[in-house]
Amino acid sequence: MKSTDHIRWGIVGAGMMGREHIANIALQPNASITALADPVASSIESSRSAIGADVPAFADAAALAASGLCDAVVIASPNFTHRDVLAPLMDARLHILCEKPLATTIVDARALAVAAAGYDRVFWTGMEYRFMPPVTEFVAQVHGGAVGALKMLSIREHRFPFLVKVGDWNRFSANTGGTMVEKCCHFFDLMRLIVGAEPVRVHCSGAMDVNHRDELYDGRVPDIIDNSFTTVDFANGVRAMLDLCMFADGAEQQEDISATGDEARLDVHIPAGEIVHSPRVGFRNAKQVTRRHVETDPAALAAGDHHGASFHQHAAFAAAVRGEGPVIVSADDGLRAVAIGLAAEMSAREHRMVEMRELGL
Template sequence: MRIGLLSFAHVHAEHYQALLRSMPGVELVGFWDDSVHAQSYAERYALKQYLTPQLLLAQALDAVIVCSETSRHREVVELSARAGVHVLCEKPIACTLEDAEAMRDVCAQHGVTFMTAFPMRFDPSCGELRQAVHSGQLGSILGVNGVNHSENPSVHRSWFANPALSGGGAVMDHVVHLTDLLRWCFACEVAEVYAALQWTDGAGENGTALDTAGIVLLTLTNGVQASIDCSWSRPATYPRWGHLKLDVIGTDSLMVIDAFADHLTVYPPDLTRPVQWLGFGVDPNQAMLTAFLDAVQRRQPPPVSWQDGYEATRVVLAAYTSAQQGRPVRLRPARCESTEDPGDGQGS
């Protein structure tokens, strides 16, 4: 399969290129990136650079991974769909619902598969949680506490701190992951959103205020209440980028998920470099890429659909509205606009 990478803007792009090159039967044809760092990416990873996305898309590609700034997702997805190239799109899929809907429409018009990049669905611990919920192992669910903290990603890519490009700060960056896991595990939608956010002056590009932390309270359509503690609170010296955790409290049992707990602590011998936590075990990103390429090759619906990305984006935008208005926001049930089967999220 011939694969292209549309931009190195997202921090995940570097990991994706390494994984794609390790996969049998996959050729990473090259990449497009129009930043000042594009040439350095080409040299560092020995990748062929294309000066425009159109030139890359003209290389008889089967699929692309979209890793541009969030505000540019619509632009590159539309180009890809019109070229008949299938798309795996980074999360959040768009800054606005209008852009998300336009991406859906163009992919449907050209018969192109669109998959949202939610790798945590492919994490074994999250899969065990979903199975425990569906089997009734935990009894009636009383509540869920979720945590997703990280360092400020603008240390690595400055555009994350520019809401015009990213759509927002920590809430936009983190809440989509846990929202998707809740929807997937409980097989229901979010009915109500309430959010209290911390706005940090000067944290955004050009010294603007940016949301760097928040508590988001969700009520699901099945009555389960969940909290999401999201922040960019980890310092640049933290041993890993951050973490994702879930506490699911039931009448019969409590299940705790710490998705990145499996790690080795590495102490550099000269102590001039920071301590690192190196993860081991299954890489959910690799499982996600495998599932996407398998769906494209078999001409089957992807295991994570456009609708999944859309619903998570709806919740994030409702959280910002709630914080601005100081009240809960009710979400109207969204008619499923996608013809894709959401599947089980495990690439089966």
């Protein structure tokens, strides 16, 4: 496939995240959306409105796969559906961008990673946070030696509660894998990327203390963590920490990442888009802090809720489909991010440190 070849896209899961993908595919050259799959009629109509065309719609992924209308497909259906949804799409040999988390259980995630390893088309796990321009620059600076030898990594996300989804499926860990999988696999993926090593143990202290406590769904109260501290020890000796709060609606910065090494500290702030470099202060040296704002295309910012990341991820995915770039986030990356999240969920429930070997990794 050449760079000028047109990519026909299908969207499986036409809800909120599906519509973000629609907006970003619309900004890509030589790409169009040619099919939708979702059992919910209102989601189909909302997505058709976003596309601006009456594209064919199907009740499930199997029917979309059999239609022959698509070259590539986004999986944006509920987390617990991914393994079943992916089977017919892989049988049809479509290029796949599967939203995070790859799956909700270690068994399903491992099965998908094994299947993708032998797949002769692009299989890409959707980890948008890697592609936020300020975060991309931050990672490049850390890898380029801006902090010296990395010793500690800290990620903070203080944000609003989970949004309402169709059928309220995201209120229960059985559907999402738990908050530490559903939300935080992004950050565990970033940890692995930045640290450049695999985790060996995880400790998480977390609970549902504020959000959703007064909600009932068929008599059931939600069971998802809304705040936590998670520490991850990596094989190369680096320590990483995630500070999560899902009831900090008024926070000025939603995400902050800090890398501290033996020579300096580097911070990135989202949505400010600012990178701050703070060298260590020697006995006779004055403190010299430098700040730089990383610009993000306004059209990309307007096309979603991930600071322009979905636009840049789609551009990189299209390059991989056309043979002009690598697969940047593999199914194995998706498996490993899910595994850290599951270890964190286990740790929070059982009040203990969890070794990654307990999950077979």
